[in-house]
Each structure stands twice: as structure tokens, then as C-alpha cells.
Amino acid sequence: xxxxxxxxxxxxxxRNKKQPEDVIAVNNFTFEIPDGKLIGLLGPSGCGxxxxxxxxxxxxxPTSGKIFFGExxxxxxxxxxxxxxxxxxxxxxxxxxxxxGNIMFPMENLKGKDKLxxxxxxxxxxxxxxxxxIDQLLDRKPSEMxxxxxxxxxxxxxxxxxxxxxxxxxxxxxLDARLRLQTREEIxxxxxxxxxxxxxxxxxxxxxxxxxxxxxxxxxxxxxxIGKPQEVYxxxxxxxxxxxxxxxxxxxxxxxxxGGKLLIGGAAVLDVPGVKDQKVHVGVRPExxxxxDNGPLACDFGAVEVMGRDIxxxxxxxxxxxxxxxxxxxxxxxxxxxxxxxxxxxxxxKTHLFDWNTEERIRFSAR
Ligand code: ADP
Ligand code: MG
Numbered sequence: 001x002x003x004x005x006x007x008x009x010x011x012x013x014x015r016n017k018k019q020p021e022d023v024i025a026v027n028n029f030t031f032e033i034p035d036g037k038l039i040g041l042l043g044p045s046g047c048g049x050x051x052x053x054x055x056x057x058x059x060x061x062p063t064s065g066k067i068f069f070g071e072x073x074x075x076x077x078x079x080x081x082x083x084x085x086x087x088x089x090x091x092x093x094x095x096x097x098x099x100x101g102n103i104m105f106p107m108e109n110l111k112g113k114d115k116l117x118x119x120x121x122x123x124x125x126x127x128x129x130x131x132x133x134i135d136q137l138l139d140r141k142p143s144e145m146x147x148x149x150x151x152x153x154x155x156x157x158x159x160x161x162x163x164x165x166x167x168x169x170x171x172x173x174x175l176d177a178r179l180r181l182q183t184r185e186e187i188x189x190x191x192x193x194x195x196x197x198x199x200x201x202x203x204x205x206x207x208x209x210x211x212x213x214x215x216x217x218x219x220x221x222x223x224x225x226i227g228k229p230q231e232v233y234x235x236x237x238x239x240x241x242x243x244x245x246x247x248x249x250x251x252x253x254x255x256x257x258x259g260g261k262l263l264i265g266g267a268a269v270l271d272v273p274g275v276k277d278q279k280v281h282v283g284v285r286p287e288x289x290x291x292x293d294n295g296p297l298a299c300d301f302g303a304v305e306v307m308g309r310d311i312x313x314x315x316x317x318x319x320x321x322x323x324x325x326x327x328x329x330x331x332x333x334x335x336x337x338x339x340x341x342x343x344x345x346x347x348x349x350k351t352h353l354f355d356w357n358t359e360e361r362i363r364f365s366a367r
Contacts, residue, residue, distance in 0.1 A: 001070045001164045001197055003033040003056065008065035010051050025051040027221040029065070038191045038198045040212030040229075042205060043244070048221040049201040053167050056199060057084045069164060082165070085158030085196075089170040091150040093142040093157075100125055100138040103156050110161075128156040131190055148179040155187070159194070166191070166198040172207065184211050205245050209233070217241050234349075239359035242283045242352055248312070248326040253319045255282035255353070262353070265319040269296045270346050272353065272364040280362060281321075281354040286312070288350025289327035291335065295345040299325055301337035311335070315342050 008029040011022040026048045033039050041049050054060040056067060058079035067075045074082050093102050107121045116124070129135040132152040142150050151171060158166060168187070172180045188211040191198045202208050208215050209229040217224045217232065217240075225237045236242035242250050253264050257275045261268040264282060289297075291313070299315035302324065313327045313335055327344065335342060348366035355362055 002035045003165060003197060003199075004066075004068040005029050005031050005033075005052075005056070006066040006068070008052070008055060008067065009063050010048075010055060010060065011063045024221045026055065026062075029223055031216065031223070031226060033197060033199065034213075035197055036195045037213040038188065038200060038211060040208030040215040041199055041201045041218065042208040042215050043203065043218035043224075045203055047218040049203075049218060050169055051221075052218075053169050053199060053201050056165070057086055057167050058082050083161070083163050085161065085163035085166045087151075087154050087158045087166070087168045087171045089173045091142070091147075091154040091174075093150055093153055095142055098139050098141055099129070099134060099145075099153050102142070102153055103128060103138075103160050106157060106161050124160050125156075128159045131159065131193070132156045132186070146179075147175050148183055151175065151183060152186075155190070159190075159196075163196065166194075166196045167201075168198065169201045170203070171200075172202070172204075180207070187211065206247055209245065217244060236283075236352065237361050239281050239283065239354040239361075242354070242361075246285065248286050248328070249322075250283040250285055250352075251325045251327075252321040253282040253284070253317065254321060255280045255319065257353070262351070264297060265317065267296050267298070270348055270351055272348075275353065275362055275364045279356040281356065281359065283352045283354065284346055285350040286326050286328040288347045289313070289329065289344040290347060291327075291329050291333045292343055292345045293336075293338070295343035297344045297346060298341045299344065301335075301340055301342040304335050306331065313342060 008026055010026040011024050013022055014020050029052060041052060043049055051060065055062050058077055066073060103125045104121055107116055110116060129138060132155050134149060134152045134156065137145060137149060172183055175183060184207055212229055214227060215229050215232055216226045219240055225232050225241050232241065233245050256263045256279050257272055258277050260271060260273050262270040262272045299317045302314040302316060305312040305314065309331055310328050311331045313329060315325045317325060353362040354360065
């Protein structure tokens with residue numbers, strides 16, 4: 001089922017006497033989440049991700065704007081009437097109940113036509129438990145399970161009422177690195193199998209990029225960009241988005257455009273046809289550097305880190321705004337610094353310019 005957010009805004013009264021203005025946690029959010037897709041809601045802490053999710057679930061009411069599930073407006077429906085499954089960072093299981101009891105719990109309160117028999121409930125528990133691969137653990141208590149297993153129980157509990165929408169708020173943050181990787185793949189698999197429209201909140205760009213059909217990048221309550229992960233990575237609309245996506249991060253420089261050429265530290269490093277003369281922020285993706293003894297960008301050589309197929313050249317430059325420039329190049333290259341300098345040419349489609357003041361992207365036609 002598609003979800004439509006229409007000019008959704010949530011303001012909180014300020015508790016800070018020095019700054020009496022309201023906090024705008026979500027600012028005029030408009031987006032149609034397509035049916036059956038997994039959307040990654042991404043941004044730094046405090047940007048309004050949880051508030052957005054709480055508005056969709058009905059745990060909070062918007063200050064203005066509307067929410068539709070399919071064609072039905074749900075803006076003022078209480079959460080229990082929306083058909084949403086919720087999963088939070090802290091699994092919030094009942095410690096005194098077994099896994100079976102925990103998963104069963106949401107079904108036991110169903111009333112009227114939704115009421116299920118004991119057999120129906122047991123069948124559903126079995127089904128979701130095997131979906132998240134905890135069917136061997138149904139008689140355990142939460143304290144007898146690992147964090148990853150507990151989170152699976154929480155996911156099973158969210159799925160058991162067959163929700164129309166699954167909402168996950170940083171569900172992997174309490175897991176260790178390896179388990180986080182594994183569990184995110186499983187969430188993706190379960191989402192594909194069930195086809196439930198899902199919103200996945202995270203501050204971890206890699207996590208969002210790896211499992212989402214589309215990502216929504218937020219900052220200070222405002223949506224910055226929406227698109228397929230690769231599209232947003234390749235074509236960021238502003239400096240914030242460019243910096244937020246990618247590991248290692250984009251390499252930033254202070255630059256200047258003069259006569260259709262991009263200058264970094266006075267050296268013409270790239271043709272940027274059609275861009276008028278101005279000061280700019282420059283971002284170069286790690287994979288945007290070409291090792292070239294005659295390359296125009298001369299950097300101070302630091303180190304080479306071998307990663308197998310690729311190597312990372314670590315270097316510095318007086319105009320760089322990052323302490324270390326990290327360039328990823330094929331391991332077939334020989335790095336041979338001359339006089340302490342390593343020289344690069346830049347790939348135009350991996351080099352982005354941003355307005356000095358607004359930090360909005362300045363586009364140029366790549367040759
Ligand atoms: P995120 O989940 O992206 O970290 P939140 O949605 O939790 O961000 O918060 C967004 C902003 O709204 C923050 O500035 C936060 O301090 C503020 N905020 C969230 N909930 C409340 C609340 N109940 N009362 C006042 N301010 C809140
Ligand atoms: Mg949050």
C-alpha cells in the first residue's frame with residue numbers, strides 16, 4: 001500500500017527561554033512512498049527521522065499536513081487503527097513472557113471481527129517465527145537470547161498482525177557490527193517476501209544505501225533529496241548530501257572557477273564549461289582520482305593503504321578542507337611520489353561543484 005505525506009509539519013514548543021521559537025522537527029514533508037517498497041529515511045541525529053515515523057504511525061499528531069494510506073486519510077486515526085507494525089531500537093519485549101507469548105500478545109487484544117482463535121494465533125506465530133528464523137526459540141524468555149535474536153522477536157511481533165505498513169526506527173543500532181550486517185540483509189529479505197511497504201530509519205548512510213529501494217535524506221527537519229541510493233550518491237543536490245553519503249567520504253576542496261576552468265590552489269584541474277567565474281566548494285569522490293605523473297592536481301603524498309583489488313592513496317593539499325584526501329585507485333597502479341608529491345587528474349563525473357554561499361550544486365556539462 002502506498003503512503004502519501006502531504007505538507008507534513010510537526011512543531012514542538014521550545015523549552016529554551018533564550019530561543020523561544022518552536023522547534024520545527026519536520027518541515028513541510030511531501031512524498032509518495034510507493035507500494036511495496038523499502039524506503040530508507042536517513043540523516044544525522046535530531047534531523048526529524050523519528051518524528052516523521054511517529055507521525056506515520058500515529059504516535060504523534062502533525063501540526064499541519066495530511067497522511068494517506070492508499071486512498072484513505074489516516075492523519076487523525078489512532079495508531080491501533082492504522083495497521084502499522086513498529087520496531088524500535090530497544091526491542092521492548094516483555095521480560096516475563098516467552099518468545100511465543102511476546103509474539104502472541106498483539107493478537108490477544110483483537111476484538112470483534114478481528115478476533116482470532118487459539119489455533120489461528122498459534123499458526124501465525126509459527127509463520128512469522130520461521131520468517132525471522134526464531135522458530136526454535138519460542139519457549140525462551142528474552143533474557144535467554146542475544147540482542148540479534150531479541151530484535152528478531154520484535155520484528156516478528158510487528159509482523160504478526162499482518163500490518164499494511166512496517167515502520168522500523170534504528171532497529172539495528174544495538175547490535176554489534178557483524179550482526180548488524182546480517183540482520184539488515186534479513187530485514188531486506190523479509191520485506192521482499194512479504195511485500196509490506198516499509199520505512200526504515202537510520203543515521204547510518206551505508207545501512208540505508210545497502211537495503212533501500214529509495215532513500216530520503218533529511219537535515220534540520222527538511223527533506224534534502226529523495227531518490228534511488230545510487231542516483232543520490234552520483235548526483236547530490238547540495239554539499240550536505242554529497243558529504244553525508246559515501247565511505248570513505250567525498251574529498252572537499254576550496255576552489256575557484258575562471259574562464260571555464262576549475263582551479264584548486266591556482267592550478268587548472270578540470271574543464272567546467274558553462275560555469276561562470278566564482279569561488280566554489282569542490283567535492284571529489286574517492287574513486288574520482290586518476291593517478292597521472294602529469295596530472296594537474298599535485299598533492300602531498302602521505303601513505304598507501306592496500307585493500308586487495310584497490311589501493312587507497314592518502315595525501316594532503318593546502319586547499320583541501322579535509323585533513324586527509326583519500327583516493328581509491330586500482331591496485332595495478334604503481335604509486336611513485338616525486339619530490340613528495342603525488343599527482344592526479346580528476347574524473348569530471350565524480351567531481352562536483354557547489355555554490356560558495358548556498359552550498360547548492362552547480363552543474364556543468366561533462367566532456
Ligand atoms: P531524529 O530521530 O532524526 O534523531 P527526532 O525526530 O527525534 O530526530 O527529533 C527532531 C527534533 O525535534 C530534534 O530537534 C528534537 O530535539 C525535537 N523533538 C523531538 N521530540 C520532541 C518533543 N517531544 N518535544 C520537543 N522537541 C522534540
Ligand atoms: Mg530518532
